[in-house]
Amino acid sequence: MLRNAARRVSVSLASAALLFVAATIATARWGDRSLWPPAPGAPTTEVFIVSHGYHAGIVVPRAALVDQASRRGLSALGYIAMRFADFDQLEIGWGDEGFYREVSTAASLTMALAMRALFRPGNPSVLHVVGVNGDPRAMFTSSDLVRVDLSGAGFARLADMLDATFARGQGRFVPEELGPGLYGMSLFFRANGTFHLFHVCNHWIADLLDAAGVPTVPLLATLPSGLLLDLKWRSGLVRLPLDGTA
Template structure:
């Protein structure tokens, strides 16, 4: 019994060491020229349902930047959702994301295929939001984040680059989304165990100059903890 306990303890310590090393190794310092934001910054909201995170961004600010810079991906989306105050954007595996409205509906076969990176492709999920995001997502974990104007512009540019464009240089609509007024769009990049949906969110925050840690960002809890400890959100 003692030998089994010692073996379990050693294994747990080794796993803890590996996880800690991965977190330290992948930690990104952020960009002090972009973050923290001043009083004239722009708020975004991180929304988490426990296993997946999305970023809620103010539509008017997105539309202004997309129009000014002629963003072929974001501009048509901003126009389509123009009656809303905000849009929530999330990225994920094509098959899994489109067939999983809740954690309970997750199909393990599809999840395994996605994590193995078997080339399913990816999608963006865009949801129109009217009113205050914290009220709309009252049952979820939400974190309001203030970005600098330059950092926000970089986030919008990164979102724009995530849309896969059709031959007509338009974002390709794949069908209705999972909840509310929403749509799925074909996206750039493949999902895998080393590139999950929450890594995409961490990359957006990194583009805005916020310190992030990819090894901790596998789950939304890791992103939120990182934001709390390193950025005081």
């Protein structure tokens, strides 16, 4: 009897593993080889994916946002770049409004907040923008960072999607500010899109990378660790050492 039960458990686990592999392959996005990786010797824009354990963001150079805003009429990015004019880079994250604004650290995460954000339909979203100067590792000492070099065309597409995520008030061309952020010099802004189990912060990051031509797997990106695993697995992008040697 115990042997039959063990066999059933083994079959169930094997079936679940096969379903997971099949779903991973089925949802995989293979990137755009014309955009990424950049051609040897071609100009690139350096961005960083930052995993805080319970949340993820993307660090982008402010000068590159200014360039895209001026050349392509991206009003939200132009406003953000002006608002954070004293900084070299910006960390930008997207997420559920209630969860993001209340959970400043992993220690403040509660099951009730997580369940509401994941399973309640129609959750409004926000963007969190943080000013960063110098090496991002100096600011995010307890986080995992992955550097991604994007082609000019790839970064332009990422910038388009990033600009479109900022919600504008009716009849306005600038993002709607919601108040101070969680750490450093930071602000919250109203965002487009709703947050739920199948569209979390890491999926948003994966969508930005996909726009830039980088291969991603949305299923793996459900968790920050899965997003970083995917970047390492298919793109050879690894976590940076915290001592600043790479």
